[in-house]
Amino acid sequence: MSTGLFPFVGLPLPRISPKPKAITRDDRFEVIVIGAGPAGLMMTFLLARYGLTAESVPCIDAKANRRSSLARTTTPSSRYPHVVTIHQGKVEQILEAGLLQYYATGVQRRSRLVDAYIDSAGDVEFPVVAKVERDGVVKTLRSKYLVGADGAHSAVRRAVGLELEGNxxxxxxxxxxxxxxxxxxxxxxxxxxxxxxxTVFVIPRERNASGEYLTRLYVRMPYELCGFEYAGECGLSLRDRTNSNAIFEQACRVLGPFHLGLRGAVEWWSCYQIRQRILKQYVVSDADDIGRIFLVGDGMNVSMMDAYNLGWKLAYSIMGLTPVSLDSLQQDEILKSYHCERFPIAQQLIEFDRQYAAKFAAAKEMSLCEDRSTSGVNSILGCRRRINAFSSGCGIEYSESILTTKAGQAISFSGSCLLALTPGTRLPNVRLKRYADGEYCDLHDEMISNGRFRVLCLASSDFLSSDGVSARALHWIGEALLPHFPGDVIEQFVIYPSEQCPRDWSCLPSSVKCHSEMRLYDGSAVQDAYEQFGVDIHHGALVILRPDGHIGMIASLEGHAVLDDYFTSCLRRRCE
Amino acid sequence: MSTGLFPFVGLPLPRISPKPKAITRDDRFEVIVIGAGPAGLMMTFLLARYGLTAESVPCIDAKANRRSSLARTTTPSSRYPHVVTIHQGKVEQILEAGLLQYYATGVQRRSRLVDAYIDSAGDVEFPVVAKVERDGVVKTLRSKYLVGADGAHSAVRRAVGLELEGNxxxxxxxxxxxxxxxxxxxxxxxxxxxxxxxTVFVIPRERNASGEYLTRLYVRMPYELCGFEYAGECGLSLRDRTNSNAIFEQACRVLGPFHLGLRGAVEWWSCYQIRQRILKQYVVSDADDIGRIFLVGDGMNVSMMDAYNLGWKLAYSIMGLTPVSLDSLQQDEILKSYHCERFPIAQQLIEFDRQYAAKFAAAKEMSLCEDRSTSGVNSILGCRRRINAFSSGCGIEYSESILTTKAGQAISFSGSCLLALTPGTRLPNVRLKRYADGEYCDLHDEMISNGRFRVLCLASSDFLSSDGVSARALHWIGEALLPHFPGDVIEQFVIYPSEQCPRDWSCLPSSVKCHSEMRLYDGSAVQDAYEQFGVDIHHGALVILRPDGHIGMIASLEGHAVLDDYFTSCLRRRCE
Incomplete structure (x- = not known):
């Protein structure tokens, strides 16, 4: 893995569970990932980075090579305040390059899933059966878990008989x-x-090979131009029913009286049938109600976030890091949280889309000559902002669960700031100055995706006082919390107010240097982290971050003992 | 080249000269590059990007694969205000990946230069002879030019009999x-x-494979610890005369009374003999005094800048874009400028090093307990700053030449600003807001390394007036300047003051949209470009940028006609 030429991206998670004995056979795996689109590659890449070995996580795709289709683009609005338009192919290329750092073999292509089901009786350790055809030969594989990341026409979904619902x-x-x-x-x-x-959406794109700027137009096609009645399942032949001329002419009609001309040929075109239907169940469980087959959503944006939510949970469970994970007959609450957290997001997104379309239909016609500040347009823009917040992940809030404790939220926070910390949402970014080397850095960049939980201590204004509340909390975390959990599964981050900048390490509890030498930051040298996060500098706060960057819990410095409860319910304690 | 998966990096330069007839033979080339270190790869990559084809520019290296040695690091202080420590191997990897986008064959390794000389009589079009040995077989190659980028023990330098000088x-x-x-x-x-x-230099490094932070120590070794008298040519066996223990022990002595311990083993070590000697002549010319063999300096930093200076000049000359370049018997002033510009830089760097060492020796001993603001230390820091300015390229100023006209400097500039524009120096960066799409961008990122000259127009406060000085200058550039030179070899960039933001394109001369639709910027929306560059907003200015980013000329908007003189002396005019 480490050749010295790639940046350090974190150690694998410690493995408590024994490696399965049968794993050396070429038909037994820990996780089989179906689909090598962005979500499947993301899942396989994360499991590799977290420490599952090449042999135990095959990623299987029906196609011979990379898709040529392009997906719609994301609109991040957080750490990177840019609008970025990236080929789905480019996203896949980046993820596969990452994967190849771990797995020289990469994706197993031209391999089509023909069936998938649970058969605990056949092999209790590897209860999932996947039949995969390649070159006309069907091979039967078994695994502990299977992830279906094979898109809109998912073979996994069909095999397990899950239907899309909605109308x-x-x-x-x-x-x-x-x-x-x-x-x-x-x-x-x-x-x-x-x-x-x-209606036409205009999306500016990169330059083509001749150096000219491309434009992507999305054009809503009127019924009469598609030559058929819209119907649920004729999507596959949709391309045969229209053509790029018809789409371009419709765009010209919408943009009139402005002139719309074409320079050269249309470089690419496609058409989509947009369905408002979702999967009602993300997980298929075995007879003991233990989830074995997991589906991720359709669409690059949501499906990659699904994979990011599920990846660390699978890794923790397989590697024996969750409390019950060494007992294969107990339900793992961490794994169960995948459906509970992600299904409502798909629902909310559909609901936003519906509201957006309705507002849009109701609003007056928009043209450049009209006043843009009409309430209808404002309402559309507000709705669009919420969708953007969704796309970027910043607007997503998971509900109360074993992983998300909402209670502490009110304890020590001064309410009305823009980025106020809220359990269940992602930690917002803030720019900090690192103590050890004086470098400026972004907190998000410091928290690389290495599958670790984090305790973020926003020290209070008595940070330098050796018997102050900050010192006592940090001492307790270093001596009484971290040592009770495996390896380095919990990382400590410490932020202090500028005026409490220590002269040298000897001014601080020794556990600070020991656990966070390169994770100690001046919190007001660049931006004011306390103000941004809405934390009272006189009280400070403790924040637990989940491996996916969402806030798991907030506690006061004095109330630090609740951190032990949180981690004890999510993580295996060391044998003591 | 363009697969759609790589960002657009510019079109090749237009080629006016005919492709050589003999180029289909496998022993005739336009340029042979010796050495696949950072400078050789940079040179080959640039020539490929500028439009020379794979077959015509082989890059030859004696080694079987990548070097394992590490170079000292650069300290950029300009566009990227970071201190970056990068393996030389990583730099080579990045450049070679870029090269492979153009040349599937990449570097020709295990091929050792055994001789190089000029023999115009043998083939006047390909006067350079290079004898290259691979697997015991010596092959004779011929080319128009040869670039020696093969480092401290250059075979090219030895072959052409150039000596290092200095004592x-x-x-x-x-x-x-x-x-x-x-x-x-x-x-x-x-x-x-x-x-x-x-003396010890401490350079913090990245994490190792175990996640621990590495430290690089450079330790000046006392004579008695190396077990021999220092002498010019015993560098090769230097490693045999000391060892990592001796170096570490010397570091411990210097750092005392602080404790310096070692965790684990020393991960890598080396030792260097630093010589204060330079090459006096960068170019070997043929009987007609036309430069044919070019050497780039030693050391990653200087040599890459040498390659960047030389690359576009070679490409312009070969592709027939310089005024005399279709006449093989005339000296090309553009090519001649390579030695004139880069040799003084090597001299200055040696001189800085000498001053630095002298100041250092004179300064009082530094320790943490002493007052750091003593004049000796300040003098050292000032000297260090100048060296950093050198490393980043921002402190380098080329002197008056066909490519650098100093006269205009005083015309319209309001003197005392930090980043004042100076002909011969690099254009400083400024953050702007692009008109066409409202995106914020850095001017340096907008000026990709595509081998083009640029005219940067800082419009004056009458930008929107159709008969104002800005409009007249832009109209002249669009109608009377750009059309006289080949293809798109000159790019136009326009910056305007915020209060002169056009409502739409119809408020501007049509040539602005035609020549710079995506290169028109609000110059005071983010940073104030006028203030940063020291340009009087009431007068504006015209700036010519060379393909290497250095400022070639500054003129007033009224005095725009001098731009034609500049370009006519550097570029072939179109046949009219």
Whole structure:
């Protein structure tokens, strides 16, 4: 793994559970991942980084090589305040390059899942059966878990008999990549144009090979232009029913009276049937109600976040780091939380889409000549902001569970700040100055995806006082909390107020240097972390972060003992 | 080249000259690059990006694969205000990955240069002869030019009989990579420690495979510890004369009374003999005084900058873009400028090193207990700053030449600002807001290394006036300047004052959208470009940038006609 040429990305998690005896056989695995799109690659890559070995996590894909289709783009609004448009192919390339650092073999392609089911009687340690066909030969594989990340027409979903539910109206959208010649003034900005002729989204793209700027147009197609009645299952032949000319002409109609011309040929086009239906159940369990087959959502954005939520939970369970994980007949609450956390997100997203479409239909026609500040448009923009917050992950809040304790939220927080810490949401970023070397850094960059829990201590204004509340909390964390859990599964981060900057290490409890030499930061040298996070500098706070970056719990410095309860319910304690 | 998965990095330069007829033979080339270290790879990569084809620019290296040695690190202080420590191997990996986008074959390794000389009589179009041995077979290659980028013990330098000159005293330094256990408080910062026992540089490094932070120590070795008299040519056996224990023990002596312990083993060590000698002549010319063999300096930092200076000049000359470049018997002033510009830099660097060492020897002993603000220390720090400015390239100023016209400097500039524009220096970065899409961007990122000249127009406060001085200058550039030079070899960039933000494109001369739709910026929305560059907003300015980012000329908006003189002396005019 480490060749010295790649940046250090964290050690594997410690493994408490024994490695399965049968794992040397070539038909027994810990996790089988179906699908090598962004979510499947993300899942396999994370499991590799967390410490599962190459032999135990095959990633299987039906296609011979990379997809050529392009996905819609994400709109992060947090650590990176940019709008980024990236090929799905590029995302896959980045993830696969990461994966190849761990697994020289990479993805097993041209291998099609033909069946998947649970058969605990056949092998209790490897209860999931996956039948995979390659070159006409069907091989039977077994695993502890199987992840279905094979997209909209998931073979896993079909094999286990899960249906999509919901009955919103379908829509057909055409998409074009082209070099335009236009006097429409906002052609280089993301814009949404609605006229009496219809709706067009404009998404500026990168340059093509000739150096000209591409534009992506999404064009909602009127019923009569698709040559057929919209219906649920004719999506596969949709491309045959329209063409790039029809899509371009519809775009011209919507943009009129502005001129829309085409320079050269249309570089790429496609059309989509958008369905408002979702999977009701993300997990298929065995007879003991233990989840064995996991599905991730459809669509690059949601499915990658699903994989990020599930990855560490699978790794913790397999490696024996959760409390019950050495007993294969007990339900693992950590694994169960996957469906509980992610299913409501899919529901909320559908609901947002529905509201957005409804608001859109109700709003007056938008044109550049009209007043943009009408309440209808504002309401649309507000809705769009919530969708953006969703896309970036910053607007997602998981509900109360074993992993998310909401109670502490009110203890020591001064309410009304923009990025106030809220259990269940992602920790917002803040820019800090590292004590050991004086470098400026972003807290998000410091918290690499290494599968660890974190305790973030925002020390109070008595940080330098050896019997102050901060010193006592830090001493307790170093001496009475961290040693009770395996290896380095919990990392300590410490932020202090500028005026409490220690002269040298001897001014601090020794556990601070021992556990967080390179994770000690001046919290007001660049941005004011206390103000940003809404933490009272006189009281400080303790924050538990889950391996996926969401806030698990907030506690006061005095009330530090509750951290032990949280971790004891999520993590195996060391034998003492 | 463009697979859609890599960012667009610019089109190749237009080629005016005919492709050589003999280039399909496998022993005739346009440029042969000797050495696949950072400078050789940089040179080959640039020539490929500028448009020379794979077959015509082989890069040849004697070694079987990547070097394992590590170079000292750079300290950029400009666009990226970070201190970065990167393996030379990583730099080579990045450059070679870039090269492979153009040349599937990549570097030709295990091929050793045995001789190189000029023989115009043998083939006037390909006057350079290179004899290259691989697997015991010597092959004779011919090329128009040859670049020697093969480091301190250059075979090219030996073949053409160039000597290093100078007679400063040699020094021996040991280097260690290790995980330290120390109470020295600044161990995570770059520090320079000098005690009565000697000198140590501390350079914090990345984490090792176990997650521990490495420290690089450079330790000046006292004569008696190397077991021999320092002498010019015994460098090769230097490693046999000392060992990592001796270096570590010397570091411990210097750092005392602080404790310096070793955790685990020393991960890597080496020692260097530092010579104060330089090459007096960078170019070997043929009988017509046309430069044919070019040498780049030794050391990663200087040699890469040498390659960056030379690369575009070679490409322009070969592709027929310089005024005389279609006449093989005339000296090309652009190519001649390589030695004139880069040789003084090597001289200055040696001189800085000498002053630095002298100041250092004169200064009082530094220890943490002493007052750091003594004049001796300040003088050292000032000297260090100048060296850093050198490393980052920001402190380098080329003198008056065909490529650098100093005269205009005083015309329209308001003197005393930090980043004032100076012909011969690099254009400083500034953060801008792009007009077309409202995105914030860094001017340096917008000016990708695509081998183009640029005209940067800092429009004046009458930008929106159709008969104002800005509009007249832009109209002239678009109609009377750019069309006279080949293809898109000159790019136009336009910056305007915030209060002159155009409502839409129709408020501007049509040439602005035509030549710089995505290169038009609000110059005071983020940082104030006028203030940063010291340009009077009422007068504006025109700046010519060379393909290597250095400022070629500054002119007033009214005096725009001098731009034509500059370009006519550097570039071939179109046939009219």
């Amino acid at each position: 919103g109206p379908d829509e057909v959208w055409g998409a074009l990549d082209l070099v335009v010649d236009t006097d429409f003034p906002d052609i280089r900005r993301r814009s949404l144009i609605r006229s009496r002729h219809g | 400063g005293p040699d020094e021996v330094w040991g280097a260690l990579d290790l995980v330290v256990d120390t109470d020295f408080p600044d161990i995570r910062r770059r520090s320079l420690i000098r005690s009565r026992h000697g």
